[in-house]
Amino acid sequence: MKRTFISLVIILLSQFTIAQEYVPTKENLEARQWFQEAKFGLFIHWGVYSQLGDGEWVMNNQNIPIDAYEKLPSFFNPIAYDAEEWVKMAKDAGMKYITITSRHHDGFSMFDSQVTDYNIVKKTPYGKDVLKQLAEACRKADIKLFFYYSLLDWHNDDYFPRGRTGTEIDGRKEGTWEKYIAFMKAQLTELLTNYGDIAGIWFDGHWDQKEWDGKKFGKLKVDWHYDEIYKLIHELQPQCLIGNNHHIAPISGEDFQMFEKDLPGHNTTGWGTSASDVGQLPMEVCETINNSWGFNIQDRKHKSEKELIQLMVKSAGYGSNLLLNVGPMPNGEIQPEHKESLKNMGEWMRANGETIYGTSQGPVSPNEEMASTRKGKTVYLHLFNDKKELYFLENFDVPFRDIKLYNKNKKVTHKVNEYGLFLEIEKEDRDEVDTIVEITLK
Numbered sequence: 001m002k003r004t005f006i007s008l009v010i011i012l013l014s015q016f017t018i019a020q021e022y023v024p025t026k027e028n029l030e031a032r033q034w035f036q037e038a039k040f041g042l043f044i045h046w047g048v049y050s051q052l053g054d055g056e057w058v059m060n061n062q063n064i065p066i067d068a069y070e071k072l073p074s075f076f077n078p079i080a081y082d083a084e085e086w087v088k089m090a091k092d093a094g095m096k097y098i099t100i101t102s103r104h105h106d107g108f109s110m111f112d113s114q115v116t117d118y119n120i121v122k123k124t125p126y127g128k129d130v131l132k133q134l135a136e137a138c139r140k141a142d143i144k145l146f147f148y149y150s151l152l153d154w155h156n157d158d159y160f161p162r163g164r165t166g167t168e169i170d171g172r173k174e175g176t177w178e179k180y181i182a183f184m185k186a187q188l189t190e191l192l193t194n195y196g197d198i199a200g201i202w203f204d205g206h207w208d209q210k211e212w213d214g215k216k217f218g219k220l221k222v223d224w225h226y227d228e229i230y231k232l233i234h235e236l237q238p239q240c241l242i243g244n245n246h247h248i249a250p251i252s253g254e255d256f257q258m259f260e261k262d263l264p265g266h267n268t269t270g271w272g273t274s275a276s277d278v279g280q281l282p283m284e285v286c287e288t289i290n291n292s293w294g295f296n297i298q299d300r301k302h303k304s305e306k307e308l309i310q311l312m313v314k315s316a317g318y319g320s321n322l323l324l325n326v327g328p329m330p331n332g333e334i335q336p337e338h339k340e341s342l343k344n345m346g347e348w349m350r351a352n353g354e355t356i357y358g359t360s361q362g363p364v365s366p367n368e369e370m371a372s373t374r375k376g377k378t379v380y381l382h383l384f385n386d387k388k389e390l391y392f393l394e395n396f397d398v399p400f401r402d403i404k405l406y407n408k409n410k411k412v413t414h415k416v417n418e419y420g421l422f423l424e425i426e427k428e429d430r431d432e433v434d435t436i437v438e439i440t441l442k
């Protein structure tokens with residue numbers, strides 16, 4: 001009887017431990033604050049797949065058998081890779097951090113890993129750790145570094161049960177899930193031990209293990225052991241921010257929430273995060289410059305400067321960061337069109353960054369015509385339609401002192417009535433990309 005009682009207490013206690021809520025450390029909360037103010041980062045999708053010029057999903061999309069895909073590393077030799085140049089490019093664009101793929105779904109590690117030989121140091125003629133070089137360059141330039149880490153793996157046999165993708169890839173064998181979890185933990189330990197301070201881990205691939213009926217996701221088939229994985233990360237580096245691109249509401253242990261190819265609360269892709277799953281954590285929108293994450297030689301639909309800047313402004317209008325992607329070419333260079341886009345964004349940020357960095361969501365929610373950000377007693381209203389003279393801000397009832405054009409000593413003609421606030425923007429004051437109006441609050 002006594003023994004039964006003791007076992008019951010032990011069971012209850014262990015359940016209590018499992019159910020315990022994650023409490024972020026002071027360092028972590030400070031890191032979140034920094035993240036929220038940073039507003040703009042560079043996403044980098046780079047792997048041996050870049051050599052095929054068909055995006056990072058090429059192994060799945062072309063059903064390349066394991067032994068054929070394994071030939072790719074043998075001629076991966078990015079002789080033009082210059083980590084300092086990449087970091088400078090990001091910094092000049094006004095970006096405050098870089099998130100790079102350490103291992104994507106193809107399972108190839110772009111870093112020196114002791115727990116698999118399938119890595120850049122052991123399998124390529126290049127033979128060097130590109131992440132190490134990037135980490136050093138980031139440190140020198142005071143740019144923070146995040147590692148993207150794929151949960152799903154088309155190469156590792158221990159990623160078993162397999163997920164919904166990569167099912168037609170020949171040569172995959174049946175391994176052990178628990179071993180796979182141990183492998184990921186070992187790699188994450190390497191990433192958080194050998195590269196200095198890491199600002200965050202960006203997980204992706206959770207959805208691969210969910211049932212899918214062609215329209216919506218169903219049940220999850222495996223236990224990802226997030227409790228152990230997240231705990232490990234925070235123990236190794238308490239400030240390290242954890243985000244998981246699982247497209248659902250944040251899970252305990254996570255520190256930021258990301259939105260892929262959509263603004264927070266929008267789900268135009270159909271497989272993104274629904275409005276009801278937007279949580280309270282710092283946010284990040286990620287987007288491509290053309291339509292591909294990894295280098296795609298045929299994808300020439302590059303977004304215009306106007307589209308990219310307005311996307312960043314709208315993201316900030318939700319209080320969110322923008323993580324803008326480049327997919328470097330196999331020689332280690334960034335494609336010229338993307339360098340050009342980043343250069344233009346940098347110019348804009350140098351002139352107008354004050355209205356973005358360190359701001360929070362403004363009183364007017366982003367829409368096709370405008371967005372707003374706020375810093376203390378200043379509201380920055382961003383107007384996107386240069387054909388329009390009169391702007392109406394419905395129900396704008398925040399008491400204000402003054403309205404003028406940002407960075408110009410010119411008042412904006414306005415009128416307030418019971419419906420809201422009307423602004424008149426003269427033709428000569430309109431900017432093709434973004435006309436910024438500064439409202440000083442009382």
Ligand code: FHN
Nearest residue numbers: 056057204205245260286293
């Ligand atoms: O499958 C990946 C894709 O390759 C890319 O990494 C993006 C980035 O957000 N995430 C996944 C799709 O959700």
